[in-house]
Amino acid sequence: MTNADFEKIVDTSDEWIVSRTGIRERRIADSDTHCSDMSVIASRQALEMAGCSSKEIDLIVVATVTPDYRLPSTACVVQEKLGLPNATGFDVAAACAGFINGLSLVGSLVETGRYKKALVIGTEKLSAFTNYRDRNTCVLFGDAAGAVVVTAQEGESGIVSTFLKSDGRMREMLWAEVGGTVNPYTTDYTYDGRDKIMMNGSDVFKVAVREMCRAAEKVLAEAGISSEEVALVVPHQANIRIIEALAKRLKLGMDKFYINIDRYGNTSSASVPLALDQANRDGVIKSGDYVLMAAFGGGLVWGSALVRW
Ligand code: ACO
Numbered sequence: 001m002t003n004a005d006f007e008k009i010v011d012t013s014d015e016w017i018v019s020r021t022g023i024r025e026r027r028i029a030d031s032d033t034h035c036s037d038m039s040v041i042a043s044r045q046a047l048e049m050a051g052c053s054s055k056e057i058d059l060i061v062v063a064t065v066t067p068d069y070r071l072p073s074t075a076c077v078v079q080e081k082l083g084l085p086n087a088t089g090f091d092v093a094a095a096c097a098g099f100i101n102g103l104s105l106v107g108s109l110v111e112t113g114r115y116k117k118a119l120v121i122g123t124e125k126l127s128a129f130t131n132y133r134d135r136n137t138c139v140l141f142g143d144a145a146g147a148v149v150v151t152a153q154e155g156e157s158g159i160v161s162t163f164l165k166s167d168g169r170m171r172e173m174l175w176a177e178v179g180g181t182v183n184p185y186t187t188d189y190t191y192d193g194r195d196k197i198m199m200n201g202s203d204v205f206k207v208a209v210r211e212m213c214r215a216a217e218k219v220l221a222e223a224g225i226s227s228e229e230v231a232l233v234v235p236h237q238a239n240i241r242i243i244e245a246l247a248k249r250l251k252l253g254m255d256k257f258y259i260n261i262d263r264y265g266n267t268s269s270a271s272v273p274l275a276l277d278q279a280n281r282d283g284v285i286k287s288g289d290y291v292l293m294a295a296f297g298g299g300l301v302w303g304s305a306l307v308r309w
Contacts, residue, residue, distance in 0.1 A: 001028050003139070010135040017139050022240025026142025026265030028127045034068045035123040036077040038145035042273070043082055043119055050149035052117055054082055057149075059118035060089035061106050063098030063269040065298070066125045067091060078121065087119075095174070096236050096297025097164070098122055098269030100305050103150070103293075104162035110152050121147040122269035129176055131196035140238070141197070142265035146273025156288070157308045161222040163215050166301040170207065174199045174298035197298075208242050208296040213249040215304035216294045223306050227252055229290055230306075234279060236295035237261035237271045246294065258284060268297060285309050 002025050003014035017023055029038065039062060047054060062075040069077070075089030094101040099122035106118045123145035132138045150159075177183055178195035185195070212235070220227060227250045235243050240261055247254050258279040267274060272293050279285055287309055294304040 001026055001142075006139050009132060010138060012135045012139055020239075020241070021140060022259075022261045023139065023265045024262045026267075027144060029125050029143040033125075035062070035064050035066055035074050035125050035145065036068045036081055038125070038143065038270075039074065039078045039121045039123045039147065040081045042123070042145040042147040042277075043078065043121060045277075046119065046147040046149050050151070052149050052151070054084050055086055056117045057084045057087045057119050059106065059109065059115040060084060060087045061092055061102045061118065061120050062089065063092045063094065063102040063120070063122045064124055065093050065095050065098065065268060066129055074123070084119075094166070094269075094297065094301045094303075095299055096238060096266070096268045096271060097295040097299070097301045097303045098297070099146070099272045100162065100293055100295050100303040101164055101301070103148070103159065103305055104164055104303065106150050107159040107162065110150055113152065116152055118150045119147055120150055120273075121145060122271070122273045124268040124270050126197070126266075126268055129196050131193035131198075134193055134196070136201055137197050137199050140266045142267050144264055144267035144270035144274050146270050146277050148273055148276070160225075160290070160306040160308050161219040162303065162305040163218040163222070164301075164303040165211070165215065166299045168299065170300040171298070173203050173207075173300060204300070205239065205242065207300060208238065208302075209245040209249075211300075211302040212236070212242065212246055212294045212296045212304070215302050216246065216250060216292060219292065219304045219306040225290055225306065230256065230292045231289035232279060232285055233257045233292045233294070234272055234276045235293070236297070237264065237275060238266045238296065271295065
């Protein structure tokens with residue numbers, strides 16, 4: 001869906017969207033394609049790249065806030081569709097920071113030796129929870145999935161440090177009010193968009209800049225790495241201006257940041273693994289590189305991860 005498509009449905013313009021967000025296009029899944037379907041495509045590509053058979057996977061963690069069903073978890077649906085006979089799986093709901101939460105959790109579980117080969121997936125069908133009458137939010141979101149395989153192995157490469165944080169006091173800055181047990185769906189109620197994503201964008205923006213920077217600084221300090229030693233930053237793609245602020249704060253040029261927001265918009269949990277995969281397939285990441293990821297989303301929740309490729 002292009003910015004021109006949005007000009008036809010809400011009072012907006014390509015100029016406003018590009019200058020305020022950096023977004024030009026986003027991908028919208030059709031009605032028969034759900035988070036599990038996008039996850040299966042991404043996971044097959046990840047398994048192939050890792051040279052890993054589906055039988056070897058013993059853990060599957062799906063980060064999403066737009067699951068196929070309320071019950072069961074999307075991880076279980078993906079397990080069945082992919083055919084992972086030896087795995088257990090569950091979902092992680094941490095909005096745009098979901099993938100980094102999943103990666104951090106899985107890294108710890110693999111480190112203990114309890115699990116050997118895990119799939120971590122970030123997947124969202126945000127179009128199903130977007131109010132296409134609200135110009136404040138509808139131009140921002142897209143659908144996508146990304147996946148990585150995490151394995152235990154000797155050597156320098158791996159997850160170096162992670163940082164996770166949430167602050168539920170700010171949960172109403174970015175939420176879907178209707179649809180849970182507090183405000184269940186009813187048959188005679190007009191939701192007026194309250195069952196879709198609602199966001200106070202400018203308030204979220206300020207916290208996002210501050211906390212994503214702090215999270216990035218924390219993982220670098222914990223690892224004893226300076227920002228100049230980072231080869232590539234893969235930030236959550238919510239707004240190009242947030243990414244520019246992060247670059248300025250970390251004293252890094254924008255050439256160190258992988259950007260694909262122009263083509264995909266904000267894909268929440270899928271954003272970081274999608275960009276990471278594209279950077280990898282583009283040959284941007286080399287063996288031994290330090291790659292820094294940072295994300296921020298509804299909860300509010302944020303986090304970062306430093307990995308050695
Ligand atoms: N087209 C034209 N005008 C618009 C649009 C639009 N699509 N959207 C908002 N505006 C208007 C507003 O109505 C407002 O008009 P007013 O001054 O007459 O009231 C004006 O533009 C400015 O609005 P702001 O909200 O101050 O605009 P801002 O510069 O903050 O940009 C944005 C809005 C893009 C949402 C920005 O605040 C942002 O990116 N916030 C952070 C989003 C984020 O990181 N979310 C976290 C992840 S999402 C998740 O977890 C699912």
